[in-house]
Amino acid sequence: MEPHLFSPSDNPSDNVTKRELYRVAARLFKQKGYRATSMQDIANALGIQKASIYYYIRTKQDLLTAIGRAAMEMLLAEGERIAAEPLPPEEKLREILRSHVRLICENLDLFTVSLRELTPVNAGDHWGEVVALRDRYEALLRGILREGMETGAFRRLDEKLVGFAFLGMVNWIIRWVDPAGERSPEEIASVWEDLFLGGLKAEGDGAAAPSSAHHR
């Protein structure tokens, strides 16, 4: 596997400018949109010539999809870690919610680009890989929902629709969150735990208020 492009790597051979390129591109793609951002814009922001960018990447599309893939892989790595833990489904869901919210808030440019700009047209040939990653995450989420419904922890509702509600609620963050705002990822996740897990929890299962801290 390649060294990750968005976390500072210890590998000295992996260039600083390249990581800067991806960071700056993500910021501009978020601000202006993928199509409206020219390679010249990116070059200007980096203080280099446009042609120099092509020393690091092959095409503009590759730049976009690399950014998108990075976001998806973060999500998936956390998701798979949590799914593998020996926890009851409601705790897994809670953890997924927390990690998803936190990842978006802490990598806002990355996720905004990934969710808004990474469309079939913009991704071109790479769209297949993108969809594959997304599908793995959705399957993982639905697996937890199904588990909860089978063990009786959750009410029996349409898995897909509940999953989409979850993803919509969480991914919508990019539309309103203020990176300098007072709401921390923890606060956001905490309210939504009450709301979402509350709505999902089977009625009369003992614990009334799904606020926080109980058995694990």
Place this chain on the structure above:
Amino acid sequence: MEPHLFSPSDNPSDNVTKRELYRVAARLFKQKGYRATSMQDIANALGIQKASIYYYIRTKQDLLTAIGRAAMEMLLAEGERIAAEPLPPEEKLREILRSHVRLICENLDLFTVSLRELTPVNAGDHWGEVVALRDRYEALLRGILREGMETGAFRRLDEKLVGFAFLGMVNWIIRWVDPAGERSPEEIASVWEDLFLGGLKAEGDGAAAPSSAHHR
């Protein structure tokens, strides 16, 4: 007020081609994105010359924002109608949920463009109006949530965060719904009523009251 661009008008003076133009533009903007859709593409789809489009509109931006405004105004009209009805907050919320889901499903192109392509950069000078409409709808929704929390029908949770969860869940439809799919707007809304209103409902308000009911 102008005759509405997306519902067949009885006004014979308002041209068919103009409505076709908006319909086709919305479809193409959804498929390829605003920037990637050229005026030539639209002209080709209409079977007329590119220059003829400029008989109906002034700029490409105007075309986009007119589409976006139409979507927002639908939402707002329904919202204001419901908010004015003499209903308890949970019924108002249920109605808003139903109408929002239905409007999106029945005007998928319109709402997809409005939610994905109508960005500050793309809308340019018109962005202000767009934001104003959006804010009115959000205020309306939060008003209902606040009302419910004050009357004790809903649990006391952060209004804004609950509102964003609602909007995220619902608006995310454009990302997964299949217009020819088997899930009707009614089915979707019905599951989400259970989920969302279930999570929001104050505990021990009659239905399936657990004995240990307490709240914070």
Place this chain on the structure above:
DNA sequence: GTCAACCAACCAAACGGTAGGTAGAATTAT
């Protein structure tokens, strides 16, 4: 003979990408 509805031809600007080159550090050959 007016006017709504359309058209062909054009334009300046901007676009992604390429060709071909260079300074200097690092590596290898002698």
Place this chain on the structure above:
DNA sequence: ATAATTCTACCTACCGTTTGGTTGGTTGAC
């Protein structure tokens, strides 16, 4: 030790194409 070579990290200059938008008409119905 030094000369020859290769490699990294850029650069200037340019190309073909596409873009939103304009100009100056034409056509057919009333």
